[in-house]
Structures are given as structure tokens and as C-alpha cells.
Amino acid sequence: MAKLTGKVALVTGGNSGMGLATARLFAAEGAQVVITGRRQEALDQAAKTVGPSVLAVQGDVSKLADLDRLFATIKNKYGHLDVVFANAGHGAVVPLGQVTEDQFDSEFGTNVKGLFFTVQTALPLLRNGSSIILNASIAATKGLEGFSVYSATKAAVRSFARTWTTDLKERKIRVNSISPGPIDTPIFGKTGMSQEQVDGFKQAITGQVPLGRMGSSEEIAKTALFLASDDSSYITGVDLAVDGGMAQV
Numbered sequence: 001m002a003k004l005t006g007k008v009a010l011v012t013g014g015n016s017g018m019g020l021a022t023a024r025l026f027a028a029e030g031a032q033v034v035i036t037g038r039r040q041e042a043l044d045q046a047a048k049t050v051g052p053s054v055l056a057v058q059g060d061v062s063k064l065a066d067l068d069r070l071f072a073t074i075k076n077k078y079g080h081l082d083v084v085f086a087n088a089g090h091g092a093v094v095p096l097g098q099v100t101e102d103q104f105d106s107e108f109g110t111n112v113k114g115l116f117f118t119v120q121t122a123l124p125l126l127r128n129g130s131s132i133i134l135n136a137s138i139a140a141t142k143g144l145e146g147f148s149v150y151s152a153t154k155a156a157v158r159s160f161a162r163t164w165t166t167d168l169k170e171r172k173i174r175v176n177s178i179s180p181g182p183i184d185t186p187i188f189g190k191t192g193m194s195q196e197q198v199d200g201f202k203q204a205i206t207g208q209v210p211l212g213r214m215g216s217s218e219e220i221a222k223t224a225l226f227l228a229s230d231d232s233s234y235i236t237g238v239d240l241a242v243d244g245g246m247a248q249v
Contacts, residue, residue, distance in 0.1 A: 002030030008078045010034045012061050012118055013088030015046040017185035018135065021217035022085055022224045027053045034074055034220060036061065036088065053238035061088045061114030067121045074125060081125040083228045086115045087135040091150030094199075109198040116160065124180055126173060133227045134161050134177040135220075136239060138247035140181075154179075158239050165237035174236040176227045181243025182206065184214040210245035 009026045013019040014035025027033045027050050034055045037043040047056040057073050059066030072080060089111040092103055119132060125131070139147050140154035161177040168175060182205045206214055223242050226232050241247055 002028070003225060003231065004083070005030035007082035007228075008034070008074070008080060008227065009083035009158055010036075010060045010074065010081055010122065011085045011087055012036045012114075013135075014050075014056075015039065015042040018180065018183060018217045018220040019085070019087040020046050020049070021221040022087065023050050023054065025218070025221040025225050026085075026228065027051050027085070029082070032078060034070075034078075036070060060110075062109040064117055064121075067114075071121050071125060075117045079125075080127050081122055081130065082127055083131050083133070084119060084122050084126065085133045085135070085224050085228070086118050088114060088118075088220050089135060089153070091139075091147065091153070093146040094149070095146050096148050099149055107149050107153050109152070112156045115157060119160075119164065126171075129172045129175075131232075132164065132168075132173060132175045133224050134158075134175070136161070136177040136179045137243060138179045138181050138243045143245050155181065158232045161239060162237055169196075170231055174227075174232070176232070176236060177239045178220060178223050178227070179243065179247070180215065180220055180240050181241065181246040182209060182214045183217060183220060183242075185217055205246075209243070210249055213244065215242060215244060 004026055009031040011019050011023045014023040015037030023035050032053050033050060036057050036059050039062045040058045043056045043058055047054050055077060057070050059070050091107055117127050134157050136157040137154040139151040140158045158177055161175050162173040220242055223240060
């Protein structure tokens with residue numbers, strides 16, 4: 001039997017990269033999958049690749065009205081949730097001294113506020129024994145140059161996994177985080193770097209990875225599937241690094 005048969009799963013930021021790869025895998029493993037994204041065109045294209053078991057709802061997780069609409073739609077369609085992969089997030093490479101208020105507010109708005117209220121608003125729909133998965137980053141523990149704001153947002157995400165594990169223990173809801181290392185996704189085109197800078201960054205960071213390569217979105221998806229399924233039934237509160245060893249040695 002497929003690992004998620006009969007379950008309803010939400011993947012925020014499911015229109016590209018790690019979110020889309022996870023939505024595809026969840027659907028292949030039997031779940032009814034809800035994906036969100038800010039750009040309707042990209043969301044529509046993503047939904048076509050996930051298949052008939054997907055429900056695509058356009059919205060911005062940093063806007064509480066959009067979250068209310070999302071969960072009202074899920075309630076009307078399915079009545080409950082079993083898995084939340086709070087994946088939506090973004091970041092820019094900006095040295096300290098050049099960070100703007102808009103950048104700061106945008107990253108904290110999506111990565112922290114959006115993630116927080118995604119989970120909070122989902123709680124009435126989550127069945128006891130559900131799984132919540134938060135997308136963090138090894139940037140939370142590594143002092144990567146130019147990532148001060150992004151790293152701080154991901155440190156908050158890691159903290160949420162700990163505190164929510166205790167907050168939700170009576171409902172047996174498991175909360176875990178995934179900390180990707182360098183993953184080759186479209187997000188590199190949204191960091192504010194030129195293509196030359198992106199290529200140089202990829203080359204430099206790959207040299208810091210013991211496995212000698214960048215990871216793939218599919219490798220994150222497989223990790224999310226593990227945490228979403230009964231295979232991880234006795235795992236909660238952990239941060240699972242998927243980084244080729246970069247932050248581990």
C-alpha cells in the first residue's frame with residue numbers, strides 16, 4: 001500500500017522546487033494534495049504535473065486573509081488535514097549594512113509570520129496524530145556570508161519545531177523540521193544575484209559539501225515523505241539535515 005493512502009496533505013509553496021517535488025511524491029503515494037503559491041500561472045502549471053488528486057489554491061501565506069480562504073477551501077473540500085508541509089519561503093543574499101526594511105519585512109513575513117500562521121490556522125483541521133513538517137535550513141546554524149536575515153528566519157523555524165512539539169503533545173501531532181543544505185532549485189534566480197554570481201556561488205558551496213554535489217528537490221521530497229508517513233511514527237521535535245554533510249562535519 002502507498003504510504004499516504006487516505007490522507008490529505010497541504011504543501012505551501014507547492015508551485016516550484018522542493019514544494020512541487022514533494023507534492024508530486026505525496027500524490028504518487030496516495031494522498032489528496034493541496035498546493036499553494038502566489039503566482040496563479042505557475043500554480044496552474046504545477047497542478048498539471050501533480051495530477052488529478054491535487055487542489056491548487058492561489059494565495060500568499062504572509063496574508064492572513066489568504067490563509068483563511070485557503071483553509072476554508074480545504075474544510076469545504078476535504079473536512080480535515082493529516083499532513084502540513086510548511087515549505088513556502090524565500091531569501092536574498094545581502095551583506096549586513098545593505099539590508100533594507102522591505103527585504104527584512106518580506107523574509108520575516110513569509111518565512112516566519114507566514115509559516116507560523118499557516119500552522120496555527122491549520123490546527124482545527126488537523127486530525128490527532130497528524131504530521132507537521134517545517135522547511136528550515138542549515139543556514140540556521142551556519143554563519144553564511146550575506147544570509148543574516150534569512151538565517152535568522154530559519155532559526156525561528158527550528159525553534160517552532162521544538163516548542164510546537166510540546167504544545168501539541170496531547171494531540172499526538174508530530175512536528176519536525178527539515179534543514180536542506182545547498183539544493184539546486186529555481187530559488188537561486190530570486191536571490192538578487194547575477195547568473196555569474198549564482199554559478200560562482202554554486203561552485204564555491206559545492207566545495208564545502210562532503211558528498212561533493214548539490215542536492216535535488218526530489219531528495220527533500222523523500223525526506224518529507226518519511227516525516228509525513230508512519231515510517232517516522234516515533235520521531236518528533238527533530239531537525240533532519242539533508243545537506244550532504246555540509247553542516248555536520
